[in-house]
Amino acid sequence: MRKVLFLFIVLLAAQVARAQVKIQRLLTENLPNPTSIDAAAPRFSWQLTPGTGRNVMQTAYEIKVTDDAKRIVWAPGKANSDQSTFITYKGTPLTSGKKYTWQVKVWDNKGKASDWATATFQMGLLTESDWKAQWIGPGTEEAGRPSPMFRKGFATGKKIKSATAYITAHGIYEAHINGQRVGTDYLTPGYTSYNKRIQYQAYDVTNLLKSGANAVGASLGSGWYRGIYGIGTRKEIYGKDIALLMQINITYADGSTEVIGTDNTWKTSTGEVRYAEIYMGSTIDARMEQKGWATAGFDDAKWTAVSVQNYPKNVLIATANETVKKKEGFKALKILATPKGEKVIDFGQNLVGWVKFKVSGKAGDKIVISHAEVMDKAGNFYTDNLRDAKCINTFILKGGAQETFEPKFTWQGFRFIRIEGYPGDIKLEDFEAIAIYSDMPVTGTFATSNPMINQLQHNIEWGQRGNFIDIPTDCPQRDERLGWTGDAQVFSRTATYNMNVHTFFDKWMKDLALDQYKDGSVPHVIPDAFDNGKPSGGGGSAGWSDAATIIPWNMYLAYGDKDILAAQYPSMKAWVECMKGRSRNNLWNTGSHFGDWLFFTRNDDNDGTAAITSKYLIAQCFYAYSTQILVNTAKVLGNTQDVATYTKLLAEVKQAFNNEYVTANGLISSDTQTAYTLALQFDMLPENLRPQAAKRLADNVRRYGNHLTTGFLGTPYLANALSRFGYADVAFKLLLQDSYPSWLYPIKMGATTIWERWNGIHPDGTLEVPSMNSYNHYAYGAIGDWMYRTVAGIDTKADQVGYKGITIKPTIGGNFTKVDANYETPYGKVTSSWKVEGGNFVLDVVIPPNTTATVYVPTKGAGAVTEGGKPVTKSGEQVEGYTAVNVGSGNYHFSTSM
Missing domain, CATH: 2.60.40.10 (Immunoglobulins)
Known part of the structure; x- marks a missing residue:
């Protein structure tokens, strides 16, 4: 008992x-x-x-x-x-x-x-006076700019309770204490508008210190701060110097404190890193390594005094976003013998990072590793599309025992490497490609019964990973890698599904506001590497500058954070006022614009359906959209006066659009997919003209044989506009199209990331012009938003943003028999998993605690809907082909006959 x-x-x-x-x-x-x-x-x-x-x-x-x-x-x-x-x-x-x-x-x-x-x-160091350390640099610099190293020995005589290292640099740094690397971050302190703010990192280094003799050291690379960066071979955008600021705040067990900081007692030298540039790669000469240089027993008698500098500290900010880290490793898959007789390794994935390898040889043996995204039609190593970037790492052996190499203070975008000067036979097991990107938590997974669509999702994810290197870059391989605003804004909502980009974009948007010009226009790239606070007519392009409004709003929708709207509101308002100031009678038809960048058009087109969309028509649509977002933001923030002011402006902007670009019968002057897509997506047309505009859009797609013709600004909204107005079947045909131009065409051609151009590789295997042909962009990956929100049906409710209120409304189509999507919201994981089998539609849903949801189950006619085997039709509302059921948190199993 x-x-x-x-x-x-x-x-x-x-x-x-x-x-x-x-x-x-x-x-x-x-x-x-x-x-x-x-x-x-x-x-x-x-x-x-x-x-x-x-x-x-x-x-x-x-x-x-x-x-x-x-x-x-x-x-x-x-x-x-x-x-x-x-x-x-x-x-x-x-x-x-x-x-x-x-x-x-x-x-x-x-x-x-x-x-x-x-x-x-x-807490970080909240005031300038908390910084006891001084900026230091090398006393003199050697020719070729080898990476300077700084060190200091010091002693601790008492038991240490805690110790925190605060580090930043003009350039990028790696720090060591007692021979151990500090932290696991790379490319620190990260990329900001350095003339306005510089991040620092804080590390708990308690376990790296010891009682008695200690040593601290750091090495620097030029990085974004003064390195070759921008388009071409521009350099020293923010300054000519290279400098370190570091202090260790120590608290002893007896309550006393001590600060070990950079000052005139530090010493400097150089070592094995002889050259390091973001675009050009690095040179490592192992013969010049100063072994143990960051340990207490090292003899630094030959090192020289540092120079102490009076650089500002009031620009220093704590790091608010996830830092760049080493992530996935890729094994070398195969060795290729090219027609030119070169030795090439294929890693199977276009990635961003670098190669780590092992080698044995003689002192002075030089190994040169070059990087490429693709091989040309003949099977040779192809680097023309890198333009002025060299992307070459050089390694010189010390000789003797087996050595392990990886580059410093640089990174490459590549799938293939060419190896020159390697002693002995190349063995695949000795090479590994290491991916790096900002350490954002993965939040979404999306998979279907169609392997090509799954590969598309893979490519979208890897396009994001490779281009989210502290800022959202346009490409990771050539002489660019800039924070293009247009690319970021079109992809920003998709980005939220794949990864938690809340702090990533919050940090970048603050730099956008700081670099925004006095007239409210926004530079083409953020940080402003082109003009650096000295506008020369740049910026202000429709769809690019609108990053100022679109991205904060998308972050608010995804994460429910009002603070990002409040922080960015002056910037958002300034951009709308800029467009207003550049308009005449509320019609914005002035200025220079990129338009529907890299749209498709047929050279042999004689049927009046060319895909060229007026840049000013596009500008007017984005003028309205940003104004609408400003109205929405003003409502959230309780700014009733601005709500009234900009609601009136919005009506006038839309009326000007219709007066200028739309006929009485609803024909838009640019009879293109992009024109109708933007007009529909941004509600530019009177309601009575929208159905016929949607039909014109669908007919246009059909005229092109179910191919898209849109560029950077039309593509993100194309499938959404079609679905919203009853043409989801056409959107699915576009998604599944596998001939050029389409999302799946690059996959047929072997792509493992999203391309910059629809025709990066032609059907005959030849390559598009190298002047602008990246094989790792993410803009066209914006279709991911539609895949999550429409195909899987996961969305946040407009009145309960941040997924406090959830909508699950899947769309059947594309001959998919199964779709599985998971998304980690601020409240937990949401799942929408549906399948079609045996004449039945089955939908499995997971809703996280502390939220509610409306689940829309596709229903044909009066088909009964069950949940867990029990009928729910009576409690559900019939809505346009769906049965809507309100639920709380939990797991649900819905079923209905097709």
Whole structure:
């Protein structure tokens, strides 16, 4: 009897434990346990763990924040609220460099309370006076600009409680303490508008220090700051110098503190990194390595004094976004013998990063590794499309034992490498390609029954990974790699599905606002590497400058963060006012614009359907769209005066569009896919003209044999416009088209990333002109937004953004028999998984705790819908071919006959 009673108690306890609400994914300012926060009032977020049944909602929470002495600095008590994102700290002012612990406990609508969950955050250096270190540089620089190294030996005589290293540079750095690399970040401090703000990183280095003798060191590369960068061989955009600023704040067990910072007691020299440039690659001469240079026992008698510089510190900011890290590794797949007799390795994936390899040889042996994305038609190594970028890494052996090499302070975009000077036989197992990108959490997966579409999703993801290197670049391989605003804005919503880009874009948008010109126009690239604060007529292109409004709004939709709208609102408003100022009678038909960049047109077209869209027509559409976003933002922020002002302007802008570009019968003067797409997507037309415009769009697609003809600005919205107005079947035909131009054509030609041009490789295997032909762009990958939002049907409700309110509304088509999509929202994972089998449609849905959703099940006629085997048709509402069912959190299994 006692055994039975004991077993009953154990089972009951287990059931109670399962039923108890739990908390996960605690974030401070969107980051887990950050080490440098410079927000005076940081914000806290968390998720409720799924698995506690259906319809789970948070009804209350309680937060406590304590300092490192366990003193409470904020404890507002229990709050009756379902808010679990962006809870703003309102306690005692937080102190520079101090570490804090925060706890949260929640209650749910089933009477359950969670245990306390715990996370930490550390404040950054909040004032200029917190920086005790001085900027230092090399006393003199050697010819060829080898990477300078800096070091200092020091002693600690007491037990260390904690130590934090704060580091930044003019250039990019790698730091070491006692011979160990500090952190796992690369290309730090990252790319910002350096003349206005420079990031620093903070690292917990407690375990790297020891009692007694220590040494700290850092090496620098020119990077974005002063290196060759921009288009061509421009250099020294932000300055000619290279400099280091570093300090280690040590707290001893007895409570005393000490700062070890860069100053005139440091020494400098050079070592094995003889050359390093982003575009050109690096040269490593292992014979010149100074082994142990960052250890305490190193003899630095031959090193020289550093120069102390008075560079500003009031531009320093804590790193708010995820840093660049090493990610996936790719094995070498095959060795190719080219017609020219070159030795080439294929890694099978176009990626961004570098190659690490092992080699044995004699002292002085020189190995040259070149990088390419594709092979030409004849099978030879192809680098013409790199333009002025060399993308060559050179390695000189020390000799003796086997050596391992990888480049420094550079990166390449490539699938293939050419190897010259390698001693002995090349072995595949000795080579590895390492991908790098900003360490954003992966949030989405999308897969279908069609392998080509799955490869398209793969290519979209790898286009994003390779181009999200601290900023959203246009390409990762040639002499560009710039933060083109147009590319970023068209892809920004798709980017939110693939990865959590909240902090990534928040950081970049702040640089956009800082670099915005006085008249409100926005530079073509951010940071402004072209003019660097000295506008010479650049910027202000429709669809490019609109990044100022579109990206903040997309981030708000995806993450529900009002602060990004509030921070960017002056910039958003300035851009709309700029367009207004450049317009005449609310018609914007002035200035230089890129238009529908890289659109398709047929040279032999004689039937009046050329795909050239008026740049001014496009400009007017984006003028209206940005104005609409400004109105929406003003409503969110409670700015009623601006709502009225810009609502009136919006009506006038649309009327000017119709007066100028639309006939009485609804024909748009540029009779193109892009013209109709933008007019429909941005609601430019009166409602009575929209159905015929949608038909004209669908007919245009059919005239081109179900091919698209759109460029950078039309493509992102094409499938959305077709679906919205009843032509989803046409959108699916476009998606599945595999002849040029189409999304699947590059895949047929072997693409593993998204191309810049629809015809990067021609059907006969020849390559498009090299002047502008990247094989790793992401703009055309914007179709991913439609795949997630329409095909899988995952979206946020307009009145409950950030997926607090969720819509699941899948679209059947394309002969897909199965679609699986998962998306990690701020509240947890959403799943929409549907399949068609045996005349039935089955939809499996997962809704995270603390949210609600409306699930739209495709219904033909009066077909009954069941959930978990029970009918739901009576409780569901019939909406345009769907049965709409309101649900709470949990797992659901819907089914209906087709």
